[in-house]
Amino acid sequence: MRLYVDNAKCSGCNACRVACSLNLFDESNPKKSALLVLPHFPSPGVYEVKVCTQCGECAAVCPDEAIKLNAKGAWYVDFDQCSLCEACVPECPEDVMFVKVELATAAWKCDLCGDCVDVCGTSALWISEKENAVA
Amino acid sequence: MNGYGGKILRVNLTTGKIAKEQTPVDIARDFIGGRGFGAYFLYKEVPQGADPLGPENKLIVSSGPMSGLMIPGAGKCDFTTKSPLTGGYASASMGGHFTAEMKYAGLDSIILEGISSKPVYLFIDNDRVELRDASEFWGQGTIAVEKQFKEKFGEDFQIAVIGPGGENVVSYACINHDFGRQAGRGGVGAVMGVKKVKAIVIHGTKSIPVADSQAYRNAGKALYKACKDASFLEEWTRYGTTVVTSWCDEVGALPTRNFSAGSFEDGKNLYGPVMREKIVITDKGCFGCPSPCGKYSRSKKYGSYVEGPEYETIGLLGSNLGISDIEAVAQANLLADDAGIDTISAGNAIGWAMECYEKGIFTKDDTDGLDLKFGNIEATFELIGKISRKEGFGAFLAEGVKKASQKIGKGTEKFAIHVKGMEQSAYATHNATAMLLAYMTCDVGAHHNRSWAITYDIQVGRDLVVPEKVARVIWLQNFRPMFDVLGGCRLQWVELGIDRDLYITALDAITGIHRDWNDYEKVGERIWNLTRMFWARENDGFSRSWDLPAPRFYEEAPESGATKGQITKIEDVHRLLDMYYEQRGWSNDGLPTSERLAELNLSELVA
């Protein structure tokens, strides 16, 4: 299972990112969310959303084994295990592995909670089976 | 304070002094935020008789308790000032993402005071606040400047910027943001320009505190679910406010040729579905919005991108000018946005000028050679530029339609379509008495956002003049602007019809203070009466005559269209005002009584 997005439907509202930060940190703060909404304006005039594809590359390189599988089969960061080494950040092909020490004392990523899908008014986001499972 | 950024930022542009103070709890209790803070600080701190373009005027920029949170439509920012266009109260509501970023930077209001000797921009990055040199940006259009700031500081920075219109202090200059949103009306951009502030650039990474997080999260989700379940979400999103265009044409509300009629024979080319097919590429929304009304468009004919046009611009720069080409309207929209002037006031003023020209009151000698006939697209484009640069004939129109018509005389005041000096927005009101009353009594002048009542007029009887209609207008005026006070958008409630009590649950959880809609409407009334007192304080002889509509609406019935032959009687105009003042608890001259002010706890403030 993973999160999918249709960029053409994204209106840039960022409700997904507030929902995400609330899920991960119980705080309303898009800077602490695990997905990116990138505006491309004034031209070509579209939004580009980066979401975790659950590829597992971050988990593969984590020296502390801090990135684990949850009950949904999604990779998440165990905050207590993370040493902030940042090995995971450059591995993420979507730039959605986050380390910002001024904001949190561990790395964070999408745990597939689905709250972003619930608040997306244009139905740009959805969760579904992965098309290609990664070994 | 739960739900708030926590601080008021004061910037004295004369001295360069920057200071922060705690957001006062009692002001938050009585005025809530957003437009409420704007009204409070305006009355309290701008001295009587202040020149709107002088150092004593202030520009008060305010977020609200909804802003930046997981609530539908949590993206509106209020800009309040003493208006250089009207000499009275101006409040403009700007969508986008600026208001959210204010909260993340720990701010509820930014108050710009004094006048800078040199062009500056205000830079805010969490607690770092600086006035920086803006000379390299001065003179540039809003789009190029926003683009440069985004490239320089990153997409996470939110930008509010003026164009040449604001720099040149055009009376209806606006403030731009997010490549397509504006604080549009009343000349808020002119005040920013005369203060020599080119832009406010803001970024914050703080979290917004709430009283009961679990309850807020549940309430927020319930609000989003209600929006997603709304029967017309898809249709609203597809067309945004352009859903109204065809209907207005059908019922005679589409301003045509300087409001001489309410239907446009070529109107079909401007309708929502036509526009969507021809130019729309992205549904673009404000912070937190599930029903994005912004229609980001690309015109192949002109090779340009613009957010819009939305209904108001379609009305005032389209049918009001006899222009039926939607791509031309989009281009005019872009020119006005980039120059930083209000499309509504500009379209209204140009429509007046076109009527004067067609009547022979102006000739080409007056108009710098422009053939200002209705329908002339190129002349419209040129005139937008001239207005923003205050060049020649443009300088004359830049003063607004009230002053321009007073200067010229020759009966042109009769078809200067404004109230209190604010150009009327895009609903023709030849025969719709609730909407006419709404325009007459709107607190910033002839703007529709406070009380939109045309459907009600049609439902109960267009020309009916009864207390129920007046009550409806008053209720809308107390209730609709509460969203501006809360720092959010009313359109989810208004257009999707979601249950407004869902907001109560959310706001209680956010602020930790229980208020029901009666409580919020009381705040609405308080603000309404305070800003009425501001008009009275600032304008000698302010009374009933200031509430009168443009004479066109009681003297000249349209000769065509859905309202052909229909007009309101002047006696009915006065009857509407009689009932309105009575229901508001005001004197027969339209001034709040001391009893009313006492009931609303305003006696001390307005003493």
Add this chain to the structure above:
Amino acid sequence: MTATIRTSSALRDFLDGKDEFEVEAGHTVRETLLSLNIKPELIALVIVAGEQRSKDYVIQEKDEVKVMAIIGGG
């Protein structure tokens, strides 16, 4: 032969609290609205199966006709 008319919920204020009506097919949208005491002038948009229709569209059996009134304005 029946169909359904669904109105914007904000119209409930004017329609005794209802926003869904079962109607006879075979009449135009305009005629059907009048039979429900809804002034056709109130309706800004008529949608049937995702497509915009005029008020002269003849309602077919099993059609779900959405009619949207503008309550708020731009």
